Amino acid sequence: MDYTAKNFEAVDFGGDYDYSGHAWFQEPPPRREPPPVVEPYIPETSVIMQNEAFDFALKAAPNVLYGRYKQYGQLGVLAWCSEFGEMIDSLKELGFQGNMFVTTRVQALKTCEDILKLGLDIKMQIILMYLSSQVARLRRFLDGERVWDDYPAPEFPLDYRSYNS
Numbered sequence: 001m002d003y004t005a006k007n008f009e010a011v012d013f014g015g016d017y018d019y020s021g022h023a024w025f026q027e028p029p030p031r032r033e034p035p036p037v038v039e040p041y042i043p044e045t046s047v048i049m050q051n052e053a054f055d056f057a058l059k060a061a062p063n064v065l066y067g068r069y070k071q072y073g074q075l076g077v078l079a080w081c082s083e084f085g086e087m088i089d090s091l092k093e094l095g096f097q098g099n100m101f102v103t104t105r106v107q108a109l110k111t112c113e114d115i116l117k118l119g120l121d122i123k124m125q126i127i128l129m130y131l132s133s134q135v136a137r138l139r140r141f142l143d144g145e146r147v148w149d150d151y152p153a154p155e156f157p158l159d160y161r162s163y164n165s
Helices: 045-072 074-096 102-117 125-142
Strands: none
Touching: 045 074, 045 102, 074 102, 074 125, 102 125
C-alpha cells in the first residue's frame, strides 16, 4: 500500500503520546464582562442653538462676502475677513468646549470651499492673502491633517517698472 499524503523525508519515530491522565477542559474560559452601558449624549438646548446659529452663519458667509465685494469692492472683502475671523474664533471656542456638532464642522469645511470658489477678482494681494489665511486657519482647526491646494495664487509683479507704465 502506498501512502502518498505522507512526506517521505519526515522522520516518524512511531508510537503515540499517552494522554490518559490529562483532564481536558476543567477550567472554564475567563468570563468577559459586558461593556458598560454608556448613556447617549443629549446636548443642552443652548448647545443646539449655538450649532444651528453657526450653521446658518456659515451657509450665509459666501453670499455675504460676495455682497460686500459687489458693494465695496476689495475693501469690503477686507472688512468681511475681519468679521469672519471673529466667527472662526467663536467656532474654535465651541470646538474646544467639545460642543461642535459634526454637521457644523462639515458645513464649515464646505463654506471654506464655497468662499474660494467665488473667484473674486482681488488685485490687492495683501487682501487676497488675508482671505486665504482666514480660510486656512479655519481649515487647520477643523482638519489639520489634510492639505488643500485650492487657494488662489498671489500674483506679485516681478518687475517693479511695470507699475510706471
